[in-house]
Amino acid sequence: MNILVTGGAGFIGSNFIRQLLRNHPDDRIVNFDLLTYAGHLSNLADISPQANYVFVKGDIANRQAAEAVIYDNQIDVVVNFAAESHVDRSILDAAPFIHSNFLGVKTLLEAVRKYRLKKFIQISTDEVYGPTTSRFPADENARLNPSSPYAASKAAADLLALSYFKTFGVPLCITRSANNYGRYQFPEKLIPLMVTNTLRGRTLPIYGNGQNSRDWLNVDDNCRAIELVMENGRPGEIYNVAAHQYRTNLQVVNRIKKQLAAWQPQIKFVADRPANDTGYAINDTKIRRQLGWQPEFDFETGIGDTIDWYVIHPEWWRPLLKNVKNR
Ligand SMILES: NC(=O)c1ccc[n+]([C@@H]2O[C@H](COP(=O)([O-])OP(=O)(O)OC[C@H]3O[C@@H](n4cnc5c(N)ncnc54)[C@H](O)[C@@H]3O)[C@@H](O)[C@H]2O)c1
Incomplete structure (x- = not known):
């Protein structure tokens, strides 16, 4: 498989690439990242020389660039981590959040549809549910109630992605994890x-x-959950990923x-x-039952x-x- 990891120079994306290279040695990984203030190739300094890994700089919201990286590398699967991720910054200026978190996802969905890729994984967040408590944790059907412009941009992207599954049959899954x-x-x-x-x-x-x-989730536990969803997640499904x-x-x-x-x-x-x-508190029974995932770190x-x-x-x-x- 040729796997496109967008936002792979960020926190979770870089840890995910490191894990993929370990667990999928026969696959080719393309890291597509704009290298914003939050993206750094130093996160991957230890793995860069590998033959089955390549970095391409670009913006997921740029249609030409997104289509080119998918077409040129004969991508089968896209895992989208690329996003503006800091709530405080979204309060100062929501524009980059709409650009990357919403328009970027729209651009990727169009490209995935155009080239009939096998799967698209949208990395989302428990913040889309708004405030919740461990007595009443949100499951995947809970209403979306985002409080910050960041969470609203992620919720909007989730809804758009689901519409691409329903309307066009784009095979996609969404993960919504706790704080990594x-x-x-x-x-x-x-x-x-x-x-x-x-x-x-x-x-x-x-x-x-x-x-x-x-709810604090170790990044390695989240990356294992995302890998399982990439491999076995059912199209059209959302998977909460919690640590409790x-x-x-x-x-x-x-x-x-x-x-x-x-x-x-x-x-x-x-x-x-x-x-x-x-x-924030989410119910992650679904990923545990359907995909056999559970966190390893306390x-x-x-x-x-x-x-x-x-x-x-x-x-x-x-x-x-x-x-x-x-x-
Ligand atoms: N960190 C958490 O606790 C957490 C929890 C739940 C969900 N998430 C989600 O996981 C994903 C990754 O989060 P993170 O903490 O690793 O974020 P991060 O800010 O560390 O990394 C984001 C990466 O995306 C890149 N990027 C931003 N806009 C881009 C664009 N338009 N085109 C290409 N690349 C772009 C940046 O350069 C950076 O490398 C995000 O979608 C975030 O919403 C994060």
Whole structure:
């Protein structure tokens, strides 16, 4: 198979490519990425020389470029990670989110339809359901109730993708995962931001009272789920991917403080993000039952290893700090 991974120079996409090259040695992987502020080939520095991997720079919303990369590489399957992914930035300016997260998906769907590809996987998020609690977790049929322009752009793309399945029979699946954590996450996101601030002697800014809760999914667990959906997911289906490891932001930051106590980190509470969802919780029974997936990492082990990774890899994150906006 020839697999197009869009957004493969970002956090989850780069971890997915690394996993694919391990698990699919006979397949050819094409990484198509615009290299925005969040996309870095240094995320893949260790794998670049491989013969069955190629990088092509381009915009998923550019029809000519998207069609060319699919046609030239005789692509069979597209896994779309390409997106603007930071909620705070979507509040400052929604335009790049509409461009990449919505128009980009529309362009890819058209190309997948035109060249009759075998499968399209749209990587979405639990944020499309809006605030939910672990007592009443959202299943795949729950109503979409996004709060941020980011989540709204993802929900819109999901609906468009489903319409392409219903109207044109484009064989596609959608995954909606919880918050990912792990190595190579851009240092504007909660965990790498707090670790890198600590290591630089800066305060740790927490929104509001820090009681907003997220479900923390190890990126490797999510990548395994996506690979299973790529291989065995039923066309037209949505798959939630959860970890059931709920932590408030304050708990996460205190866990980081504990591990990095030698740096004497200090928390600073700052004004809350507008429309900050109180919590997310999703029901992932479907992927467990249909595809036999389950997470392997518990948060305690995963977060410990992740913090250590950022501590020993300042050469990866230091050059990226110029694009991190201060809270
Ligand atoms: N990180 C999470 O916790 C999380 C959780 C659920 C879902 N998701 C979804 O997973 C996907 C990947 O998230 P991430 O955290 O790896 O994001 P990221 O910001 O780290 O990476 C996004 C990548 O997409 C590329 N990109 C952006 N616009 C593009 C365009 N128009 N054309 C080509 N490439 C473009 C960027 O250069 C970057 O490499 C996103 O769709 C996001 O919505 C993320």
